[in-house]
Amino acid sequence: MFKKIPFNGFLYPLAIVLFTLLAASMACAQVQRPKLVVGLMVDQMRYEYLYRFADRYGEDGFKRLLRDGFSCENTLINYIPSFTAVGHSSVYTGSVPSIHGISGNNFMLQSSGQSMYCTQDDDVEGVGIGANEKEGKQSPRNLLASTITDEVKLATNFRSKVIGISIKDRGGILPAGHFADAAYWFDSKSGNWISSTFYMQNLPQWVTKFNAQKLAEKYLKQDWNTLYPIDTYVNSIADDNRYEGKWPGEKTATFPHRTSELMKDVGLELIKTTPYGNALTLDMAKEAIKNEKLGQNQPGVPDFLCVSLSSTDYVGHRYSLTAVEIEDIYLRLDKDIATFLRYLDERVGKDNYTVFLTADHAASYNPLFYTDNKGNGGYLFTRQFKRELDKELQSKFGHSKIIRSVLNYQVHLNYDKIDSLQLDMDAIKKVITQYLKKQEGVAYVIDMETANPGDMFIPAPIREKIINGYNRKRSGAIQIIAEPQWYNGTPRSPGTSHGVWSAYDSHIPLVFMGWGVKPGLSNKEVHIVDIAPTLASLLHVMEPNGNIGKPIIEVLGQ
């Protein structure tokens, strides 16, 4: 039996008080998340660059990240090959080529022999560029696993906004994932930022307006001289040396680089290989934050901006990492990052965003520089390997084109041909591996289709990288592992490269700063695949569906 409580006038104000308290407690139960997450990928940044040029870094760029953030000082790439598309995919999926499928910037579909560019998508059209130009026909379709950005989208029922921006198509597209609102990349023919019908039918008005400013041209008209007097660059070798590549029209690869003149021949493509490429990318990122109102979503709904700074990679490839050009681009990047962080402070609020800085891979010394200084090293001339192998296979088996290509330090076989002619696969592989094992600079050769990892006479950490990097449908059957300081290239070629397992290609910076991050530093070994699950923990969302990494709990103050 219940007694009916009389509902008198006294209880009404009490009900209102209770309701208000309930509403307030519901507001507190709102999931706590930053308003904006910003990923800064610095293409080809070696871990040591946080320190190598630090004597002239300001207080608000790299040093602010290290001071106010958490630095994972031993972050390694745990797969091969250490290339751009693979790095961007692995950071954002928490996974490796074996699972996420991006096994190179270019790879080969083993079943058909079709060559594939990582973000190539023939079913979409360019936006902001002629519909059928291949620069625009790009999407993340070849990426087989979800990204942390995809998971944020799913967790908020697609209310989060996700945008990717990079001069390189792959640097913007792969991090932003499959559910992105947009990815933008730079078309050097027009000097415009473009996208594809995967994301949209037309460029937003703000992008068209931004393009109309013709900033690439304006930057290049300023020429590229050093930020400080050139004789004060003590962390690089003399500017005039034989390890740097010239532009057509340059007598020497030395400062000042007259970009205002060079652009007449080279075109706007030139901006990629100057610090202005990074500046332009951050200009575009700021414009996206402002016009897309990133960081102004509903409470508990974080937006995500993926920025990749590509010019450090282009400059490294051309001038090598001992160059004044590298020292200068990092001094300038330090200033650009400081300005960008200040912009985030003002627009989104100092305590409202989380930023992380990392790299897709690092880079090697130029082999000629290394041997000139009495170190060991050299160039694996893989094009010559292929020519000589073609000859040998022709003479032994009576047929040409048994090898489709030597790509990503892998030999790709022509299965159609071998099958239809009923050639002896084992005998072919034996010829190839025996030839490769004899070559100078080759440490190991592995037949990935028959290898029993337990039987490989290869140190366990390298073995793990080989296995993680091998995608059965997209990687070549025979894997070449170079000796330290040997890389693929023509003899004496200037500049640098990357792609192998060694620390010089695979030790990257990783610094988190801002909302939810406890300042500090750790020397514990962590891996590139740990970045996405760390973000997943920070944001209280599921880790990506191919994730094999573990959250770095020290970053989260645990």
Ligand code: ZN
């Ligand atoms: Zn790269």
Ligand code: ZN
């Ligand atoms: Zn590169």
